[in-house]
Amino acid sequence: xxxxGNEASIRTPVIQFIGDKxxxxxxxxxxxxxxxxxxxxxxxNMKTPFGLIARFIVNSSGEILEATSDAGGRS
Amino acid sequence: MKVFSEAVxxxxxxxxxxxxxxxxxxxxxxxxxxxxxxxxxxGPLSTDVPFxxxxxxxxxxxxxxxxxxxxxxxxxxxxxLFTSAPKTEGFHRGRALMSLVTLAGALRxxxxxxxxxxxxxxxxxEIPPDLDIDLGPDLLEWVLSRDSRHRPxxxxxxRYALEHASPSMFADIADSDDTPVRITxxxxxxxxxxxxxxxxRSAAATRGxxxxxxxxxxxxxxxxxxxxxxxxxxxxxxxxxxxxxxxxLSTAANPARGGNGALRREARAAIRLVDEExxxxxxxxxxxxxxxxxxxxxxxxxxxxxxxDAMENDDESASGDRL
Numbered sequence: 535x536x537x538x539g540n541e542a543s544i545r546t547p548v549i550q551f552i553g554d555k556x557x558x559x560x561x562x563x564x565x566x567x568x569x570x571x572x573x574x575x576x577x578x579n580m581k582t583p584f585g586l587i588a589r590f591i592v593n594s595s596g597e598i599l600e601a602t603s604d605a606g607g608r609s
Numbered sequence: 610m611k612v613f614s615e616a617v618x619x620x621x622x623x624x625x626x627x628x629x630x631x632x633x634x635x636x637x638x639x640x641x642x643x644x645x646x647x648x649x650x651x652g653p654l655s656t657d658v659p660f661x662x663x664x665x666x667x668x669x670x671x672x673x674x675x676x677x678x679x680x681x682x683x684x685x686x687x688x689x690l691f692t693s694a695p696k697t698e699g700f701h702r703g704r705a706l707m708s709l710v711t712l713a714g715a716l717r718x719x720x721x722x723x724x725x726x727x728x729x730x731x732x733x734x735e736i737p738p739d740l741d742i743d744l745g746p747d748l749l750e751w752v753l754s755r756d757s758r759h760r761p762x763x764x765x766x767x768r769y770a771l772e773h774a775s776p777s778m779f780a781d782i783a784d785s786d787d788t789p790v791r792i793t794x795x796x797x798x799x800x801x802x803x804x805x806x807x808x809x810r811s812a813a814a815t816r817g818x819x820x821x822x823x824x825x826x827x828x829x830x831x832x833x834x835x836x837x838x839x840x841x842x843x844x845x846x847x848x849x850x851x852x853x854x855x856x857x858l859s860t861a862a863n864p865a866r867g868g869n870g871a872l873r874r875e876a877r878a879a880i881r882l883v884d885e886e887x888x889x890x891x892x893x894x895x896x897x898x899x900x901x902x903x904x905x906x907x908x909x910x911x912x913x914x915x916x917x918d919a920m921e922n923d924d925e926s927a928s929g930d931r932l
Contacts (some may be wrong), residue, residue: 538738584632588610588613589612589613590615590827591617592804592825593808594748595804596748596800598827598829
């Protein structure tokens, strides 16, 4: 297994080349974008980018947020 | 519109580019252009394999049939089970093997028929120590207090939590060119570790390291890791007498009888599966490392190099095997 920090592992991140063309084609269609690396705050019951609705979302602190009738309370 | 049953963890809100890459990767995987690996982690097992492993496998199998299928259909994933035990103090190779083999066997009993790969995490630290990682106050407090509970008397450390992103664990930091899409499936503890991993990913990407696309499916009802059984839970061996095992686990999951209600969902799943064909062989696999290895081979599980090296190493001081 290649280790981190060796010459072979320090390359362009995979996230930049996987679907680079596909990314370009989505540039104008994805909602909520402000700048290329701005945070996206997903909320429970929001349509995810996979086209499916998530009732529960893991936030950046690792808490699981659950949708409520008020649209977005905490579990 | 279809709805996920469980909590969904995304490469978000760390960076838009991460999220977009994950979405594109899932699209590619659905179209058969990228392989998919389901990543299921197992922590160090400190006692005998509990009967609850069967219930955990049942819950994971449900998540695979529902949320994972919604995400990746029609693709067929590989399943990678790994144990983080080698990264912890008091590593016990026999128990580490047993935890992987019994979970893999339990997944088969629960109806999961994808190829299953088993391996140990690397013992050495893999995350560069000088990455600039900011966990934020809430997450930092959780990591440090957890570490203090698991390593009492030792200076609190972030190391174990950060290693979750390493190539030999959830593999957020990629180790090869042909990186698959990786879908983490696990209980509520994985949500916290997911957040840690996202911060490691972000720091690693800034450093120019390779990052694998990832999505998480977190089963929020599973709040007590099965490999850390409560003191009243029956062991897998107890399932030789199914009625007693069912009674024991039902009691352990019943708050009205001094049990822990967080075990209920796994208890129900274990009870559903206990009479399935194959349970007797699974119990036998938990009797010794030799039987566990035989069980793994008979069932066609793919064994990773680190696991094989550890099991072939007779040096007890190196492996910590006391079985």
